Amino acid sequence: MALRMFEFVCDNGHITERLVKDDVREVSCSVCEGLASRIMSAVRCNLEGITGDFPGAYRKWNNVHREASRVANKRRNEHGPSSIDPTGV
């Protein structure tokens, strides 16, 4: 079976690109080593639209992206611009 490049996302929202067999659905995250689930590639999504092949994975992908930007905003708010001060020691 040929290897193909797929994207995987773990519960922490890390995106891992991995060359795997077509039937591999889960790998360990390259960042936190948690379980990462395969997500639909952007190319496939554009070509075929939402065909229902991986509805769960697509929903998860959406949720992860929303969650990631929400967390990023929260971090930005918590730390604020004043904490980014390399000279302030």
Ligand SMILES: [Zn+2]
């Ligand atoms: Zn991870």
